[in-house]
Amino acid sequence: xxxxxxxxxxLVTQMGNDKSIKCEQNLGHDTMYWYKQDSKKFLxxxxxxxxxxxxxxxxxxxxxxxxxPDKAHLNLHINSLELGDSAVYFxxxxxxxxxxxxxxFFGPGTRLTVL
Amino acid sequence: GEDVEQSLFLSVREGDSSVIxxxxxxxxxTYLYWYKQEPGAGLQLLTxxxxxxxxxxxxxxxxxxxxxxxxxxxxxxxxxxGDSAIYFCAEIFSSNTGKLIFGQGTTLQVKP
Numbered sequence: 001x002x003x004x005x006x007x008x009x010x011l012v013t014q015m016g017n018d019k020s021i022k023c024e025q026n027l028g029h030d031t032m033y034w035y036k037q038d039s040k041k042f043l044x045x046x047x048x049x050x051x052x053x054x055x056x057x058x059x060x061x062x063x064x065x066x067x068x069p070d071k072a073h074l075n076l077h078i079n080s081l082e083l084g085d086s087a088v089y090f091x092x093x094x095x096x097x098x099x100x101x102x103x104x105f106f107g108p109g110t111r112l113t114v115l
Numbered sequence: 116g117e118d119v120e121q122s123l124f125l126s127v128r129e130g131d132s133s134v135i136x137x138x139x140x141x142x143x144x145t146y147l148y149w150y151k152q153e154p155g156a157g158l159q160l161l162t163x164x165x166x167x168x169x170x171x172x173x174x175x176x177x178x179x180x181x182x183x184x185x186x187x188x189x190x191x192x193x194x195x196x197g198d199s200a201i202y203f204c205a206e207i208f209s210s211n212t213g214k215l216i217f218g219q220g221t222t223l224q225v226k227p
Contacts (some may be wrong), residue, residue, distance in 0.1 A: 004157075041201055043158075043217040055212045057146050089158055096213045102146060104215060106157035 003027075004107040006091050010079045013081055020077045020109045023091030031055075031105065032074035034066060035090040042088070049074055051095060078112075086114045121204055121218035128226050133139030133191040135221045142185060143207040149178065149189045152201045153221070161189070161202075191223075198226045 004025045013019055025032060033056070034046045048056035049068040063079045078085060091107040118140045120124055126131045139147065146165050150158040164171045164187070171178045177190040204218040206226045 033213070041152075041220045041222075043203065044221070045214055045216075048212055048214065050212070056214055093159075094213050096211065101163065102207055102213045103148075103160055103163065104213065106150075106159070108157045109155075 004088075004091055004105050006107040006110050008110060009056055009108065010111050011115075012115065014115055015083060017081050018077070018079045019081060019112070019113075020075055021089055021091075021112070023074045023076070023107060025072055025091075025093040025105070025107075027093055027095075027105060028069060029093040029095045029105070031094050031096045032068065032071075033090065033092040033094075034074065034076050037088040037090060037109070039087070047074075047076075071111050080088050081112075081114045088114055090114070119183070119204055119206055119216050119218040121202075121221045123219060124213055124222050124224070125160050126226065127194050127226040129194060132224075133194045133196055133198070133223055135191075135202050135204075135223065136188045137187040137189075139185050139187065139204070139206045139216075139218075141206055141208060142182070142217070144208070146207045147178075147187050148205040148207075149176075150217075151168065152203065154200075158203065161206060162185040194223075194225050196225045196227060199223055 031050045033048045037043045047066040052068045068074045088109045092104040094104040119136045148163045149161045175192045179188045199219040203220045205215045208214040
């Protein structure tokens with residue numbers, strides 16, 4: 001299936017741990033994003049990579065580090081997890097080059113719960 | 116500025132029309148979008164409108180754009196229980212980076 005996929009779907013962990021969320025897209029897009037959706041459903045962009053280059057880096061704690069090994073993958077590593085990191089994290093991708101309409105395709109989300 | 120505002124909740128009866136409203140602040144936005152999020156799922160693009168258009172119709176969906184007032188609306192005709200979801204308005208802040216600014220989302224409840 002052509003899609004944006006994320007693993008894991010659910011992640012429950014203790015405060016202070018380090019964890020990673022993986023994202024892959026097979027749509028041939030050149031840009032990938034990480035969003036955070038809080039408990040009030042507010043959705044905010046965190047990072048974006050275009051062809052493995054970081055192009056958006058919002059005000060996010062240094063504990064969050066994105067890594068893009070290639071155009072089809074964008075992983076999110078979180079160090080020293082805190083209670084406030086509990087949220088749903090969405091990966092998305094789009095084509096921003098050329099004359100294509102900038103439509104973002106979203107993954108199913110990873111629900112992170114920090115205890 | 117980066118700000119998109121929506122009302123948080125709308126309740127309608129099945130078969131009625133639903134109108135979800137949104138205001139945005141960045142007058143240079145080229146595209147405005149409506150996304151739908153069903154419980155436990157990701158966001159699905161419903162429709163978009165280019166900034167030089169006033170209206171776009173796509174089956175049961177009608178998008179109206181008032182650039183002067185920076186107001187966007189989504190009308191769903193003949194609302195069904197399957198339309199119950201959260202609807203997000205979004206504007207594209209930068210076409211180069213694809214950065215989207217989302218509203219808070221409007222929860223649409225459709226009563227049978």
